Amino acid sequence: MSSSLVLMSTGVETWNQNLLEIGPMYPFPGTEMLWVLLGVAFWIIWHICQAKTESNEIKDERERAKRGEHY
Amino acid sequence: MKNTMLIPLVTITFFFFGWWIYFAFPNGPFINGGLLEAPWATPWSELMGTHMGGSVEGGLDGETTMYWSRINGVFWAAFLLFSWTAASIVSGAVIERIRSFAFWILAVVIGSFAWIIDAAWGWSYNGWMVQLLGYHDAYASGVIHAIAGGFALGVLVHLGPRLGRFRPDGTAREIPPHNPWLITIGLFLIYTGFWGFYVACNIPIFDIGGAAGMDESFFSTTNIYLAPTTTSAITFNFLMSLSGGLLVAYLVSKGDPFWTYSGGLAGVIGASAGNDLYHPIQAMVIAGGGAWVAYKMHFWVERKFKIDDAVGAVAVHGYAGFYGVVIAGFFLWGYPASMDPSYALITPWGQFIGAIIMFGVLGFVPAWIVAGILKAMGLLRVPAEIELVGLDLTYQKNVDRANTEIAQVERDEAAKIGIPFNNHRA
Numbered sequence: 230m231s232s233s234l235v236l237m238s239t240g241v242e243t244w245n246q247n248l249l250e251i252g253p254m255y256p257f258p259g260t261e262m263l264w265v266l267l268g269v270a271f272w273i274i275w276h277i278c279q280a281k282t283e284s285n286e287i288k289d290e291r292e293r294a295k296r297g298e299h300y
Numbered sequence: 301m302k303n304t305m306l307i308p309l310v311t312i313t314f315f316f317f318g319w320w321i322y323f324a325f326p327n328g329p330f331i332n333g334g335l336l337e338a339p340w341a342t343p344w345s346e347l348m349g350t351h352m353g354g355s356v357e358g359g360l361d362g363e364t365t366m367y368w369s370r371i372n373g374v375f376w377a378a379f380l381l382f383s384w385t386a387a388s389i390v391s392g393a394v395i396e397r398i399r400s401f402a403f404w405i406l407a408v409v410i411g412s413f414a415w416i417i418d419a420a421w422g423w424s425y426n427g428w429m430v431q432l433l434g435y436h437d438a439y440a441s442g443v444i445h446a447i448a449g450g451f452a453l454g455v456l457v458h459l460g461p462r463l464g465r466f467r468p469d470g471t472a473r474e475i476p477p478h479n480p481w482l483i484t485i486g487l488f489l490i491y492t493g494f495w496g497f498y499v500a501c502n503i504p505i506f507d508i509g510g511a512a513g514m515d516e517s518f519f520s521t522t523n524i525y526l527a528p529t530t531t532s533a534i535t536f537n538f539l540m541s542l543s544g545g546l547l548v549a550y551l552v553s554k555g556d557p558f559w560t561y562s563g564g565l566a567g568v569i570g571a572s573a574g575n576d577l578y579h580p581i582q583a584m585v586i587a588g589g590g591a592w593v594a595y596k597m598h599f600w601v602e603r604k605f606k607i608d609d610a611v612g613a614v615a616v617h618g619y620a621g622f623y624g625v626v627i628a629g630f631f632l633w634g635y636p637a638s639m640d641p642s643y644a645l646i647t648p649w650g651q652f653i654g655a656i657i658m659f660g661v662l663g664f665v666p667a668w669i670v671a672g673i674l675k676a677m678g679l680l681r682v683p684a685e686i687e688l689v690g691l692d693l694t695y696q697k698n699v700d701r702a703n704t705e706i707a708q709v710e711r712d713e714a715a716k717i718g719i720p721f722n723n724h725r726a
Contacts, residue, residue, distance in 0.1 A: 252355030253346040261344040265316065268343070272312055280401045280679070287399075287686055294685035 302403050306387045309404050310411035314380050316343050318412035322379060325420035332428035340368035347372055378500055379419065382444055385497075387411035389448035390667075392611035394455055396462050397687050402674045409670050410451045410663075418443045418662045422654060425526045425638060434637040434644035435654040438523040439501050439534075439572035441624030442658035449618015450663025453607065458671040459680060461608030463687055472602055475610075480557065487561040491542060494568055498538050498575075502529065511639040525638050529576035537583040541571035544587030552595045562612050563591035566620035570594075573628035573651070577635065586627055590620040618659060625655040 239256035252258070310318075323338030339358025340347040346357050353366035360368070387407035394403065422429040423443040429435035437443050466472055477483055502521050508528060509518035520528045545567015546560060553559035570590015571583045578586065598615035601607050609615060629651025637646050644650060674680040682691060690696070714721030 248352060248354070250354040251352040252357075254350040254352060258346065261346065261349070265343045268312065269316055272309070272316070275309075276401070276404070279404070283399060283401050287682060290689070291683055291685045294689055 302398075302400055303388055303391050305400070305404060306391070306407040306411065307384055309408055310383050310387055311380060313408045313412035314376070314383050314416070315348070316412075318383060318416045319343075319348075319376050319379070321413070321416045322420050322424070325417055326424050326427045328421070328428055332431060340364075340372055379416070381497075381500065382419075382440070383411040383415060386415040386444055386448045386451075389445070389613050389617050390452045390455065393452035393609045393613040394459055395610045396691060397681050398455075398459060399679055399682055402671070402680045405674065406451075406455060406667065406670060409666055410448065414451065414662045414666050415444065415447055418447055418658055422658070423524050425524070429654055429657065430525060430637050431640075431643050433650035433654055434646045435650055436525070436628055436632060436635070436637050436646045437573045437625055437654070437658075438525075438529070438576035439498055441569055441571075441573035441621045441628070442655055445569045445572070445617040445621030446625060446655060446658040447621075447663040449614045449616075449621055450659035451667040452609065453614045453618060454664040454667025454669075455671040456607050456609060456614070457668060458675045461606060462610065463684060465608045466606055470603075470606065472608075477558070483558060484561060487565065490565060491568075494565070495538055498534050499531070502531070502534070504531070508639060523576045527576075527636070527639055533577070534575060536580040537571065537575040537578055538568065540580040540584040541568045541575060541587035541590075543567075544584035545570065545591040548588035549591040549595060552592055559595055559612070562616050563595060566591045566594035566616045569617060569620040570624040570627070572621075573624045574632050577632060582631065586624075586631070589627065590623055593623045594620040618663070622655045622659045625651050625658065 240258060241251070241254055320338055320341040320343070323341045324335045326336060327333035329335045337358070339345055339360060342348070346355070347365065347368045351369040353362075353369035356362055356365045387410050390406065390410060391403065419427075421427045422435045422437055423440065424430065427435070462475060464473060465475065501524055503524075503526065504521055505519050506522045506526065507517045507519050508522060508526065509516050511526065512518060521531050523529050542564050546564040549563015549566065550560045553563065567587030567590050570593065571578065571587040574586075575583055594612070594615040597619040598609065598612050601614070602609070607614070626648065629646060629648035632646045633648060635646045637643050671680060681687075711721060
């Protein structure tokens with residue numbers, strides 16, 4: 230702990246060390262798989278949300294077209 | 301919006317699995333061996349994040365770990381650029397009637413799956429096509445353009461033509477572009493980007509002395525197969541093939557601007573497979589053939605099969621790319637495909653099989669299957685009412701409604717303070 234103000238460490242605690250020994254420098258090393266699962270879930274959910282939005286939009290615009298609002 | 305959003309979608313999926321496929325699939329797998337280990341390219345690898353190289357990963361040695369810790373993202377982005385391109389090529393063929401959802405699913409299929417498999421097979425120093433077929437495709441006539449063209453064709457078979465594209469007698473009606481000047485600017489931007497793409501296909505300087513059996517270092521620019529070429533040669537050949545394509549396309553299209561500019565592109569694509577080795581005048585002549593093939597094939601397929609390839613993407617990328625791979629087999633017949641003398645030599649039949657794999661097996665077939673599934677689910681094409689009023693209708697209508705409302709408010713405010721006001725929005 231390099232400072233009394235730091236209550237926890239998410240990764241690197243000091244640069245004053247042998248830099249050749251440093252591996253991963255991002256926060257929370259060891260949780261990579263969790264981030265992958267989160268990312269893949271976000272990707273799939275994005276497609277689902279987009280598909281629903283597009284379907285609703287198409288439905289609304291078809292009704293408007295049938296009412297002649299676009300012509 | 302379709303082209304914009306393919307960028308993040310292909311980017312994240314290329315991170316999740318595309319990059320690993322490139323290193324794991326050079327053997328097929330199971331064509332020339334099994335899956336290869338690629339511990340630096342799995343999405344959960346420490347080497348996919350900020351890393352100083354100080355702790356080894358997945359059985360790698362220290363030097364390899366140090367190498368990938370520094371260069372991984374740079375190579376990933378270079379390949380990702382091609383992933384975006386492959387998906388974007390498809391977008392032009394399917395405009396004005398495909399659903400965004402369907403396009404983005406298809407973009408991921410080609411951008412993060414199909415194209416990177418072909419890169420592992422035929423655009424890698426150890427791909428099975430290079431080893432067994434002597435496949436040579438230095439600037440991606442097949443691995444980007446033929447696959448993207450074949451993929452677009454596979455989608456178009458299910459998608460069908462735009463409303464009104466064909467007369468009752470089966471002849472095609474012209475659907476003029478909204479803005480020919482933007483087409484011109486766009487195609488010139490593609491030329492410029494293509495030049496950069498050529499350079500990105502090379503390793504700028506690499507010691508190939510050992511691989512050549514020399515006792516000393518020999519630094520050279522190499523192609524993707526780590527075989528020698530020069531930046532001088534590719535600069536000559538890029539511009540000479542662009543010129544050959546433009547000149548022939550102008551003649552064959554009788555000066556039609558769209559086809560002349562597209563023919564420049566088809567020319568470069570037609571010569572790209574061998575532009576690391578051709579003489580510049582050979583590049584010019586071969587490129588002229590590419591432009592001719594693209595133009596003639598486009599209208600033949602349109603007449604014969606009623607395929608509405610809206611911007612000629614199948615023609616310019618698919619047919620010219622196929623031609624480019626095959627013609628390289630004749631001009632480079634007997635050349636080594638690799639620095640490894642145990643690999644097959646370049647041949648016309650190796651290149652022809654390669655072109656079929658690129659255009660058909662990895663391009664047309666996956667697109668035909670996925671687009672067929674989307675069509676069966678009713679998710680491939682927008683309804684006719686939406687196609688007639690235009691896919692950008694919602695955005696345009698929202699702009700119109702907002703302008704109408706704010707214009708009324710401004711007129712009311714002007715009346716309150718008693719000034720004449722000619723509102724520019726209304």
